[in-house]
Each structure stands twice: as structure tokens, then as C-alpha cells.
Amino acid sequence: MSSSKARAERPDNSDEFAARAAIKKVLAEFRQMKKEVVPSAPNSTGTALKVVKAMREKNPQLVMKKDHIGRIAGIKVGDTFDSRGEASVIGLHGPIMNGINTVKPSVPGRDVIANSVAFSIGNIYPDNSYDESAGILVFSGEGRHHRDGSQSKK
Known part of the structure; x- marks a missing residue:
């Protein structure tokens, strides 16, 4: 990456920059592990499930907090991901199989909130x-x- 591009991508906040770098590292590891786990089908849902499970066992902080609402450090509006597995392993979307992740209301009688949609x-x-x-x-x-x-x- 050229130094001018790195400066353009670098947020003002060094914590945000570190979080973004960590997200990119986790995604690179996820993509590499998918190729290694099942070389013949790296893009299958089953492969993604195996890799997400292995990565979460290794690093439990990758699990999305069930009641999280709001932004996640290191992820920008407009970022795209190749699969739910990628969104799941960085904590952006909890379930790898379901398209909607929800938060139950803390007040009885309130509606369930969708906190991510894949x-x-x-x-x-x-x-x-x-x-x-x-x-x-x-x-x-x-x-x-x-x-x-x-x-x-x-």
C-alpha cells in the first residue's frame, strides 16, 4: 500500500486505526483458513461454519455481543463482506446461518430490534x-x- 493511500485511509483517531487494522487481520486469517480447511470448497457455508467456530474458540472476543446496538470499532459504513462468515467472525453479524440478528427488548411489551441484517x-x-x-x-x-x-x- 502506498504511503499516500495509507494516510487517506487512516482515521484521525489512532484507536480507530488500530481497530480497523485488527478487523483486516481477522478477515485475512479467516480467508486463509477457509482455503486450508476445505481447499475444494472454501466458499461453502459448511467451511465458513468450521472456520468461524475454530476462530471463536481461539479468540472468544470475536463473538458478537448479543445485545450490541450501534457501530463497531474498525468497521465503516459501506464496508462489504464476501459472506456472512466474514461478518460473523468480526462481530458484525452474530448468526452465520440466519440473515437477521435480533436483540430482545429490555422492557416487556416492546418490539424486538434487528441489530444486523445480512x-x-x-x-x-x-x-x-x-x-x-x-x-x-x-x-x-x-x-x-x-x-x-x-x-x-x-
């Missing part, structure tokens, strides 16, 4: 959509749907 462009669900120019994401929910279009009974 959405992929080209999602297999036809009622999900993303309009980049308008910045609008329609995520109809999760669960019970299978890739073949059938639904499980609730």
Missing part, C-alpha cells in the same frame, strides 16, 4: 430486493424457505 445481492428469495441508486433494501424476512422454493412447516 443480505446478499442476487438473493434466492424473489421478494427481496436492493435498489442501490435509491439506497433501498427490501428484506422480507428469513427462515422456512428452501432453495427449491418449497417451505417448511412452522
Whole structure:
């Protein structure tokens, strides 16, 4: 990386810079481990699950705090990730299989809050959509749907 690019990416806050560097290091380790764990299928969900589990056992602080709401140091608005596994291993999205992570209300009778939504462009669900120019994401929910279009009974 050129020094001018490094200066451009470096936030004013050195703690934020260190957090961002740590995020990049964890992502690089995750990507490398995926290639090593199952070289024939590094991008499969099963491979990602194995790697996330191994990394969390090695470093428990990678687990997303269940009640976390708000920004996470080292992650910028607009950052993209190749998989839920990547978002999960850096603590941005807790569940590796589910698209929605929620926080239960601390006050009875209040609504559950979604604190992260993992959405992929080209999602297999036809009622999900993303309009980049308008910045609008329609995520109809999760669960019970299978890739073949059938639904499980609730």
C-alpha cells in the first residue's frame, strides 16, 4: 500500500486505526483458513461454519455481543463482506446461518430490534430486493424457505 493511500485511509483517531487494522487481520486469517480447511470448497457455508467456530474458540472476543446496538470499532459504513462468515467472525453479524440478528427488548411489551441484517445481492428469495441508486433494501424476512422454493412447516 502506498504511503499516500495509507494516510487517506487512516482515521484521525489512532484507536480507530488500530481497530480497523485488527478487523483486516481477522478477515485475512479467516480467508486463509477457509482455503486450508476445505481447499475444494472454501466458499461453502459448511467451511465458513468450521472456520468461524475454530476462530471463536481461539479468540472468544470475536463473538458478537448479543445485545450490541450501534457501530463497531474498525468497521465503516459501506464496508462489504464476501459472506456472512466474514461478518460473523468480526462481530458484525452474530448468526452465520440466519440473515437477521435480533436483540430482545429490555422492557416487556416492546418490539424486538434487528441489530444486523445480512443480505446478499442476487438473493434466492424473489421478494427481496436492493435498489442501490435509491439506497433501498427490501428484506422480507428469513427462515422456512428452501432453495427449491418449497417451505417448511412452522
